[in-house]
Amino acid sequence: MIGIDFGNQSCFVAVVKDGGVETVDNDYSLRATSSVVAFSARNRILGVAAANQRMSNLTNTISSFKPLLGWRWDDFFVQDELNKLPYKVIPHHSGGVAVEVNYCGKDKSYSVEHVTAMLLTGLKETTEVVLKGEIKNCVIAVPSYFTDPQRRALQAATKIAGMNVLQILSEPAAVSLAYGYYREDLPDEDEAPRNVVFVDCGHSSLQVWVCAFSEGNLKILTSCSAPSLGGRDFDSLLGLHFCTEFQKKYNIRPESNPRAYLRLLTEVEKVKKSMSSNSSVLPLNIESFLDDMDVSGNICRAESETISQSLLNGVETTLKNCLKDSKLQPKHIDSVEIVGGSTRIPAIKELISKIFKKSVSTTLNQDESVARGCALQCAILSKSRGIKSFKVQDIQYHSIRIVWDESLQEDGWKEVLPLHGPIPYSDSVTFHKQGNTFKFKVKCPLAEIGDYSIDNFSYELGDTTELRLDVGMNADGIFNLNEATAFHNNPK
Structure with a gap:
């Protein structure tokens, strides 16, 4: 397991x-x-x-x-x-x-x-x-x-x-479980929960969420993310900075050579990591870089932050949106935990402290907490010996709509699974339609889930059919249309 x-x-x-x-x-x-x-x-x-x-x-x-x-x-x-x-x-x-x-x-x-x-x-x-x-x-x-x-x-x-995958678990749920499972200071269920903000900035994305903990239980309250804002984006901006510098200094274009550009990004990442603990000017040297030419440059943390300001603005916006969606004040937040390699960037740490008015905490292993949470959940689901139960209440990270006529805009769709609603989740939604066919699409904001067609139910001209759809979201975060039932309604 x-x-x-x-x-x-x-x-x-x-x-x-x-x-x-x-x-x-x-x-x-x-x-x-x-x-x-x-x-x-x-x-x-x-x-x-x-x-x-x-x-x-x-x-x-x-x-x-x-x-x-x-x-x-x-x-x-x-x-x-x-x-x-x-x-x-x-x-x-x-x-x-x-x-x-x-x-x-x-x-x-x-x-x-x-x-x-x-x-x-x-x-x-x-x-x-x-x-x-x-x-x-x-x-x-x-x-x-x-x-x-x-x-x-x-x-x-x-x-x-x-x-054999027992569950596809969201990373927020996995990290939260790794944080809460072994803690002995969580409040009882009849007491106010412990509210913890988690910030996970990894290689390619940023995720921020708030989780409420009580003894043997965690509940994700809200989550915001930036799917294209991570460590590689900081590397890319710094890489382009050095490309411009090297073009002026050596008359070469590293970005036009994939192998050279990859070498540059590798060295840039090393310098970026060094800047996390060193605010002085740091050198960047690459031997036999392009056309057997040795190149060199330098950069300091302050200059790096100026170059990356657009990304830092995106981080700030995501953090603020999460706090706003949680409907919590900073005084109601007990701690702020950071995971993911890119949260080591000092400017990101400063933004987190500024917005949530808390010093960041590194209780968890920043790189391994997701895997550890998944291992715990696997043991819990398998009912392994010596493993205590711990309830994980996750949320729906995208709203789900049934769309039957996009040209009607809001009159042509209906939300069936709400954003930040609990999962697993099931519900029945009713439509009143004429005709013996109902064609529709199921969509979330970023992607189409599927096309559906319900055909050949009883219908007479002038009648209205009441069509009930049983829909749900399973523990893997996957949508299901479980059943469709038609009720004949003759107004005469």
Whole structure:
């Protein structure tokens, strides 16, 4: 029984063992496994080994593919992501997204779901070797902003990988569980809950949520996110800054050479991390960078913050929106916890403290808390010996609508699952329609979930049919249309 944090840059696997939670080492004796799949003339390479050969096999090394999971080729988000990827991305015959690589001397294409399944298979096999046993069950996490189609795509990938997933858990729920499970200072259920704000800024996204804790129970109250605001975006702005500097200084354009630009981003990330603990001017030196030319530059924290101001404004907006949606005052918040590598950026820490009027706390392991929470949830669902029950009340992160006529705008749709409503959730909604066919779409704000058609129910001219739909959202955050019932209503 394991928990998996499938990240955009790295994956972590955790297991409940001897009354505690341990993060499992991979075959390189590292806890972090690179979210990278590579293809060569002889074999397929996964994880750390794939990341290590990226520079020499750039176009056949697939990384940062998680944001593409579950999107259709013509979605705006996909077209924006294409500019950030050094490998070839093509439309899949299903309408989704695929990558094209040269594998064993042949050009082949794989859907993003299949690439994800390859990585998950590698994680599973490596973990089984380390734990010396078969993995029967797991819980895997997804970001709060993942839409229904994205969750279904991950579900499909786990099936291809032969994994039995007990639950697809939201990252806010996973982190909150890792925080609250072992705490002995949580209030009783009849007392005021402990309200905790969590800020998770990772490689590709920002998530902020508020969770109320009581003994043996957690309830997510609200959540805000910025799906395209993470560490890589800070790296990109700093990278473009140095591209401009190097063009003036050396008359070269690193951004026009994918391999050189990737080297630049790698060095920029190192400097960015150093700036978290050092406010002085720091050097950036790269030997044999482009056309065998050595390059150098420097930057300080204050200059970096000026360059990244647009991103910091986005962080501030997301933090403020979360506080506003929670309907809580800063005095009602007991603590603010940070996770995710990019929350180490001093300017982000300052914004968090300023808005929530609390010093940030690092109770949790900033990189491993998602995997640890998933492992705990897997043990709870499996009713493992020695594991106490802990109720996790998650929320719906997107409102869900049934749309039958988009041209009518608000008169042509009806909300059936509210934003921030509890999940699992079920309800019945009633429509009064004429005719013996009801065609509609189910949508969330960012994606279409599916087309539906209910046909051949009894109808006579002039009659109105009362159509009742039983809808719901399961614990995986996936929409279900469970039943449709038609009631004949003759006004005569």
